[in-house]
Amino acid sequence: xxxxxxxxxxxxxxxxxxxxxxxxxxxxxxxxxxxxxxxxxxxxxxxxxxxxxxxxxxxxxxxxxxxxxxxxxxxxxxxxxxxxxxxxxxxxxxxxxxxxxxxxxxxxxxxxxxxxxxxxxxxxxxxxxxxxxxxxxxxxxxxxxxxxxxxxxxxxx
Amino acid sequence: xxxxxxxxxxxxxxxxxxxxxxxxxxxxxxxxxxxxxxxxxxxxxxxxxxxxxxxxxxxxxxxxxxxxxxxxxxxxxxxxxxxxxxxxxxxxxxxxxxxxxxxxxxxxxxxxxxxxxxxxxxxxxxxxxxxxxxxxxxxxxxxxxxxxxxxxxxxxxxxxxxxxxxxxxxxxxxxxxxxxxxxxxxxxxxxxxxxxxxxxxxxxxxxxxxxxxxxxxxxxxxxxxxxxxxxxxxxxxxxxxxxxxxxxxxxxxxxxxxxxxxxxxxxxxxxxxxxxxxxxxxxxxxxxxxxxxxxxxxxxxxxxxxxxxxxxxxxxxxxxxxxxxxxxxxxxxxxxxx
Amino acid sequence: xxxxxxxxxxxxxxxxxxxxxxxxxxxxxxxxxxxxxxxxxxxxxxxxxxxxxxxxxxxxxxxxxxxxxxxxxxxxxxxxxxxxxxxxxxxxxxxxxxxxxxxxxxxxxxxxxxxxxxxxxxxxxxxxxxxxxxxxxxxxxxxxxxxxxxxxxxxxxxxxxxxxxxxxxxxxxxxxxxxxxxxxxxxxxxxxxxxxxxxxxxxxxxxxxxxxxxxxxxxxxxxxxxxxxxxxxxxxxxxxxxxxxxxxxxxxxxxxxxxxxxxxxxxxxxxxxxxxxxxxxxxxxxxxxxxxxxxxxxxxxxxxxxxxxxxxxxxxxxxxxxxxxxxxxxxxxxxxxxxxxxxxxxxxxxxxxxxxxxxxxxxxxxxxxxxxxxx
Numbered sequence: 094x095x096x097x098x099x100x101x102x103x104x105x106x107x108x109x110x111x112x113x114x115x116x117x118x119x120x121x122x123x124x125x126x127x128x129x130x131x132x133x134x135x136x137x138x139x140x141x142x143x144x145x146x147x148x149x150x151x152x153x154x155x156x157x158x159x160x161x162x163x164x165x166x167x168x169x170x171x172x173x174x175x176x177x178x179x180x181x182x183x184x185x186x187x188x189x190x191x192x193x194x195x196x197x198x199x200x201x202x203x204x205x206x207x208x209x210x211x212x213x214x215x216x217x218x219x220x221x222x223x224x225x226x227x228x229x230x231x232x233x234x235x236x237x238x239x240x241x242x243x244x245x246x247x248x249x250x
Numbered sequence: 251x252x253x254x255x256x257x258x259x260x261x262x263x264x265x266x267x268x269x270x271x272x273x274x275x276x277x278x279x280x281x282x283x284x285x286x287x288x289x290x291x292x293x294x295x296x297x298x299x300x301x302x303x304x305x306x307x308x309x310x311x312x313x314x315x316x317x318x319x320x321x322x323x324x325x326x327x328x329x330x331x332x333x334x335x336x337x338x339x340x341x342x343x344x345x346x347x348x349x350x351x352x353x354x355x356x357x358x359x360x361x362x363x364x365x366x367x368x369x370x371x372x373x374x375x376x377x378x379x380x381x382x383x384x385x386x387x388x389x390x391x392x393x394x395x396x397x398x399x400x401x402x403x404x405x406x407x408x409x410x411x412x413x414x415x416x417x418x419x420x421x422x423x424x425x426x427x428x429x430x431x432x433x434x435x436x437x438x439x440x441x442x443x444x445x446x447x448x449x450x451x452x453x454x455x456x457x458x459x460x461x462x463x464x465x466x467x468x469x470x471x472x473x474x475x476x477x478x479x480x481x482x483x484x485x486x487x488x489x490x491x492x493x494x495x496x497x498x499x500x501x502x503x504x505x506x507x508x509x510x511x512x513x514x515x516x517x518x519x520x521x522x523x524x525x526x527x528x529x530x531x532x533x534x535x536x537x538x539x540x541x542x543x544x545x546x547x548x549x550x551x552x553x554x555x556x557x558x559x560x561x562x563x564x565x566x567x568x569x570x571x572x573x574x575x576x577x578x579x580x581x582x583x584x585x586x587x588x
Numbered sequence: 589x590x591x592x593x594x595x596x597x598x599x600x601x602x603x604x605x606x607x608x609x610x611x612x613x614x615x616x617x618x619x620x621x622x623x624x625x626x627x628x629x630x631x632x633x634x635x636x637x638x639x640x641x642x643x644x645x646x647x648x649x650x651x652x653x654x655x656x657x658x659x660x661x662x663x664x665x666x667x668x669x670x671x672x673x674x675x676x677x678x679x680x681x682x683x684x685x686x687x688x689x690x691x692x693x694x695x696x697x698x699x700x701x702x703x704x705x706x707x708x709x710x711x712x713x714x715x716x717x718x719x720x721x722x723x724x725x726x727x728x729x730x731x732x733x734x735x736x737x738x739x740x741x742x743x744x745x746x747x748x749x750x751x752x753x754x755x756x757x758x759x760x761x762x763x764x765x766x767x768x769x770x771x772x773x774x775x776x777x778x779x780x781x782x783x784x785x786x787x788x789x790x791x792x793x794x795x796x797x798x799x800x801x802x803x804x805x806x807x808x809x810x811x812x813x814x815x816x817x818x819x820x821x822x823x824x825x826x827x828x829x830x831x832x833x834x835x836x837x838x839x840x841x842x843x844x845x846x847x848x849x850x851x852x853x854x855x856x857x858x859x860x861x862x863x864x865x866x867x868x869x870x871x872x873x874x875x876x877x878x879x880x881x882x883x884x885x886x887x888x889x890x891x892x893x894x895x896x897x898x899x900x901x902x903x904x905x906x907x908x909x910x911x912x913x914x915x916x917x918x919x920x921x922x923x924x925x926x927x928x929x930x931x932x933x934x935x936x937x938x939x940x941x942x943x944x945x946x947x948x949x950x951x952x953x954x955x956x957x958x959x960x961x962x963x
Contacts, residue, residue, distance in 0.1 A: 146809050146810075147809055147812055148812050149812065149897065149899065149906065149908055149925060150897060150908050150910055150923070150925040152897075152910040152921070152923040152925075153923075154895075154912055154920070154921040155921070165895070165897075165910065167897040167908070167910070167925075169831075171809060171823065171825055171830075174831075178895075178897065197810060197811075197812065198807075198810045198811050198933075199810065199811045199812030199930060199933070201933060202929065202930065202932075202933040203930075210646070223639075224638060224639060225638065225639040225642040225962060225963070226639060226642065227639070234644060234647055235646060235647055303722070303723075306723055307722070307723050307726035307727070308726060308727070308730055309726060404605060404607050405607070408607075408629070408944070412629075474720055475720070475792055477720065478945070484615065484944050484945050484948050485944075486613060486614060551722065551723050552721075552723060552786070553720075553721065553790065553792055554716070554719040554720050554721040554787075554790060554792045554793045554796060555719060555720025555721075555792075555796075555945075556792060556795075556796070557795075557796060557943060557945045557946065558629055558943060558945060559943065560795060560796075
């Protein structure tokens with residue numbers, strides 16, 4: 094346990110991919126990186142090579158202020174105590190990221206969920222269908238600008 | 251008994267009414283009596299099973315309807331089922347769908363003809379009694395397949411196919427297991443089989459046969475641990491998934507009626523029928539029968555369900571060879587004793 | 589916004605049959621729908637369809653202030669509400685860097701482990717139902733009822749407790765709780781051999797569950813399986829031990845593991861975990877310190893901008909919460925990584941090639957709660 098430190102992780106990724114890592118930060122045992130979407134797949138593959146065999150979660154965030162959608166990958170390992178968080182931003186007009194299902198099968202349903210609720214499309218996903226809403230649903234409900242005539246805005250009293 | 255019947259026929263003959271009329275009247279009376287007995291006995295068994303299961307599961311079961319321990323619960327349920335709307339699924343084969351419960355019930359009913367409740371309490375002492383029961387009980391499967399097929403439901407079909415496979419597999423060890431008894435008695439008549447047990451019940455010399463019969467009989471009645479044709483957690487309810495109301499009630503009635511038949515045959519063949527001290531013969535018969543039913547219920551509420559292939563393995567690879575072995579040994583012993 | 593894919597019509601051949609299992613089916617444990625491709629009785633393909641219970645849990649979370657989200661977390665895994673509360677408040681506390689008083693930590697662990705026992709009891713009962721054993725169901729519910737009575741005495745609720753608060757606990761334990769809880773544990777311990785008599789030692793039960801639904805270690809990690817399912821595959825991984833949160837590092841307990849990863853191993857892991865939870869509760873009750881139950885928490889909860897992913901070991905596995913804050917009173921983004929959602933995704937792999945009856949047992953052994961899967 095704990096052979097690799099978050100510092101080393103960031104060093105290794107930076108040295109290998111250089112400019113693709115836009116920002117990095119260490120929080121406790123967690124190495125956090127903002128990476129370019131063009132290299133996200135390769136970076137995540139490299140992280141898996143470092144021992145991050147366990148994909149905890151793929152979240153999606155609507156960063157509407159900057160006009161981006163964000164995918165957040167949380168990685169950990171069953172052998173290391175270090176964790177990693179990788180954020181990938183894509184523009185709202187062209188929300189495509191390369192799918193990581195070939196790296197971790199666990200990403201399958203997470204990416205389907207991100208596609209369904211946030212509208213991020215994962216290139217190379219084997220079965221990119223809506224998962225939580227029905228097949229004929231229009232729009233992506235978790236986007237901040239999602240509108241539905243049935244949706245009553247919440248007004249605190 | 252014979253004399254009363256002769257007088258009954260003679261009275262009609264004196265009035266110039268053809269013999270067919272008193273015959274029909276007689277048949278109707280007997281059939282009504284049998285149906286009455288089945289209904290009452292099934293209602294009792296359902297209530298009893300609910301009570302037994304409840305006490306096994308640390309609860310009370312029905313306590314309200316009728317006052318004392320909810321004795322009228324089955325009656326209330328029966329009435330409820332009778333007045334429910336009769337639903338036939340749109341895609342069903344209506345004629346077969348309607349016929350299926352009748353076939354199942356008719357088969358269950360017919361088996362009561364040969365049950366000897368007492369020395370004179372038998373509808374008809376056929377000289378092929380056991381054979382009659384075996385052939386009539388396999389009719390149930392026809393009804394079940396009709397129900398499964400006509401419902402136009404995949405779960406029903408699966409259930410019906412499972413049922414057919416199960417019935418075919420378990421009929422064979424069932425028949426072979428009772429051959430030992432028949433060989434010892436040398437007759438298929440139920441009355442003669444009971445009378446042959448005056449000295450010793452066949453459960454002692456034919457213990458293996460008794461166990462095989464009981465296991466196969468459980469499977470015949472589709473009861474847990476062999477209830478895979480209607481396994482509710484897999485096939486929802488199997489062949490009767492589309493049935494409701496009165497038609498469902500008839501299936502239910504037939505199932506419990508079958509249970510009684512199976513237990514009654516076991517009593518006749520292995521537990522000495524009506525023989526017993528002090529109490530009247532019919533009471534002894536019922537006590538023994540209900541004891542076997544109790545064992546069946548006890549098993550149901552204790553065991554898990556077998557898988558379909560395990561069931562087949564048990565039937566063909568374990569029960570059948572054992573039954574043949576039992577038959578062979580019985581034969582050898584009989585020959586040696588001359 | 590684009591319209592997505594078209595529903596493919598299922599084509600049947602004479603050899604194969606499609607059976608639609610669910611959303612209303614006795615053993616899908618809720619409104620799960622499985623499209624089964626059957627070859628006779630053998631399931632050759634499973635396609636799960638979820639979302640029948642989707643209620644925009646995450647969107648609701650974005651529109652509520654941090655404290656208001658707690659009652660909604662109850663409805664995620666409604667069989668282990670305490671644990672959802674636990675996971676959520678822990679996430680927000682970590683995000684804000686809040687300290688929780690000692691006594692509150694002990695209360696949290698006691699309630700959470702009692703909840704684990706209750707959840708495993710329900711699982712065991714419904715698993716018995718899947719296999720046709722009704723009696724174990726009633727036994728398990730008898731015990732669970734007593735746990736719910738205890739929870740009722742603590743929180744006033746029996747199912748959705750909303751009992752954890754960010755920074756501590758809202759109410760102290762009632763005076764009767766310590767004695768009641770100890771009495772329950774003493775009463776509960778002899779019940780475990782009873783379950784063994786009905787389930788574990790029963791030859792029919794053993795034959796039904798052994799050797800089916802095997803999940804090897806590699807696939808388990810690949811699919812990020814967690815909780816008893818992962819441990820059933822032989823990986824000694826328990827977040828209470830491997831990534832300790834709250835005060836779990838103070839207690840002594842075993843992490844039971846299986847060997848082959850079949851349904852039997854998953855059953856045994858859960859069965860043994862109940863005894864381990866009893867141990868933890870006993871230690872926590874012994875050490876329970878007096879003192880405050882609510883830490884110093886600002887009146888308005890405004891976590892600093894930033895995001896966090898934090899995880900706890902819920903009865904079903906790794907329950908993670910991802911919370912992104914923009915510095916306001918409401919979470920900017922709030923996502924739940926529910927263990928049942930991830931564990932269910934492996935069903936098409938471990939369920940295919942088995943008989944329908946086995947498929948039901950395998951599905952039961954995953955221990956899904958649809959409230960959590962569909963969110």
